[in-house]
Amino acid sequence: TSSKELTYSNRGMTLEEDLNVTNQYYLEKKQAVIHKKPTPVQIVQVDYPKRSAAVIKEAYFKQASTTDYNGVYRGRYLDFEAKETKNKTSFPLQNFHEHQIEHMKQVLLQNGIAFVILKFVVTDQIFLLDATHLIHFYDQKDSNRKSIRKTDIEKYGFLIKIGYHPRIDYLQVVDSVYFPDEL
Amino acid sequence: TSSKELTYSNRGMTLEEDLNVTNQYYLEKKQAVIHKKPTPVQIVQVDYPKRSAAVIKEAYFKQASTTDYNGVYRGRYLDFEAKETKNKTSFPLQNFHEHQIEHMKQVLLQNGIAFVILKFVVTDQIFLLDATHLIHFYDQKDSNRKSIRKTDIEKYGFLIKIGYHPRIDYLQVVDSVYFPDEL
Numbered sequence: 473t474s475s476k477e478l479t480y481s482n483r484g485m486t487l488e489e490d491l492n493v494t495n496q497y498y499l500e501k502k503q504a505v506i507h508k509k510p511t512p513v514q515i516v517q518v519d520y521p522k523r524s525a526a527v528i529k530e531a532y533f534k535q536a537s538t539t540d541y542n543g544v545y546r547g548r549y550l551d552f553e554a555k556e557t558k559n560k561t562s563f564p565l566q567n568f569h570e571h572q573i574e575h576m577k578q579v580l581l582q583n584g585i586a587f588v589i590l591k592f593v594v595t596d597q598i599f600l601l602d603a604t605h606l607i608h609f610y611d612q613k614d615s616n617r618k619s620i621r622k623t624d625i626e627k628y629g630f631l632i633k634i635g636y637h638p639r640i641d642y643l644q645v646v647d648s649v650y651f652p653d654e655l
Numbered sequence: 656t657s658s659k660e661l662t663y664s665n666r667g668m669t670l671e672e673d674l675n676v677t678n679q680y681y682l683e684k685k686q687a688v689i690h691k692k693p694t695p696v697q698i699v700q701v702d703y704p705k706r707s708a709a710v711i712k713e714a715y716f717k718q719a720s721t722t723d724y725n726g727v728y729r730g731r732y733l734d735f736e737a738k739e740t741k742n743k744t745s746f747p748l749q750n751f752h753e754h755q756i757e758h759m760k761q762v763l764l765q766n767g768i769a770f771v772i773l774k775f776v777v778t779d780q781i782f783l784l785d786a787t788h789l790i791h792f793y794d795q796k797d798s799n800r801k802s803i804r805k806t807d808i809e810k811y812g813f814l815i816k817i818g819y820h821p822r823i824d825y826l827q828v829v830d831s832v833y834f835p836d837e838l
């Protein structure tokens with residue numbers, strides 16, 4: 473058994489951290505209300521020490537049944553998952569779970585906006601790809617490629633501008649893709 | 656220190672359980688995609704035993720920064736919190752946290768649909784009350800009543816039919832309140 477304290481440095485969640493800061497920016501600017509969902513945990517045992525906070529002493533990570541981010545923008549429901557890869561020329565589809573793809577299909581059926589934010593770590597490029605394209609590639613993965621070519625992501629997706637504040641201004645892309653009439 | 660195993664019987668979450676089953680029904684019928692957010696937990700220590708699942712050994716409950724339920728229905732963003740009381744004639748406002756009220760205000764500003772589902776346990780009555788009314792009563796609570804009169808909930812809210820399947824058919828009320836043109 474090895475044991476680990478979770479700290480900022482070893483969580484390795486740069487893209488997630490940047491998106492959380494970006495969402496906080498949108499919230500403060502009253503542009504959108506988008507939050508990351510908490511990590512689902514199955515709690516088994518809790519201690520209640522006198523005069524201090526309850527301590528969870530045994531719990532397990534659960535598989536999430538949805539994507540990580542959702543919220544509201546311009547009255548519409550917005551839903552996305554964010555993933556990164558160290559690959560240079562393609563994005564592995566194993567990064568996505570069956571139930572996440574299933575969730576995106578359900579969201580599209582309800583006329584929600586669903587996409588993924590894909591980061592190529594080596595070149596520091598971040599793309600928005602609509603869920604319909606991801607689903608298309610995912611559903612072919614058993615008979616076809618196990619990854620999406622970067623050239624296809626460039627073709628069907630949209631490069632997101634990286635800045636300082638907001639760091640990952642994905643709503644700019646969302647505007648042009650999903651709200652072309654309101655520009 | 657006292658310690659407790661969490662089981663169905665002592666979690667005391669009847670309303671929550673019923674809503675989860677209802678949301679699962681809506682999902683299967685392809686009527687809406689609405690999920691309860693996981694309980695937010697601050698994870699401090701995780702053990703990684705060889706050949707078995709990671710065990711969280713120390714964690715704490717965190718204050719949620721949003722309401723518990725959200726999702727998409729008819730393309731619109733839907734957001735709500737569910738609470739129950741054993742009171743007979745009023746609903747205590749202390750059931751709601753400042754940041755939940757703040758979150759509802761933000762959702763309304765983005766043109767999302769926000770409401771609360773309020774259960775009077777003794778009479779087994781469940782109401783849907785739009786967030787604007789809750790916010791109105793909440794913002795007056797320091798200078799005025801610390802609870803909402805049940806007569807006001809009956810006046811401004813809507814009784815939800817309780818059934819077997821779905822158990823708490825709140826979308827029926829949502830239709831009449833927020834989508835009157837589509838009936």
Ligand SMILES: [Mg+2]
Binds near residue numbers: 539540554
């Ligand atoms: Mg994830």
Ligand SMILES: [Mg+2]
Binds near residue numbers: 722723736737
């Ligand atoms: Mg709650």
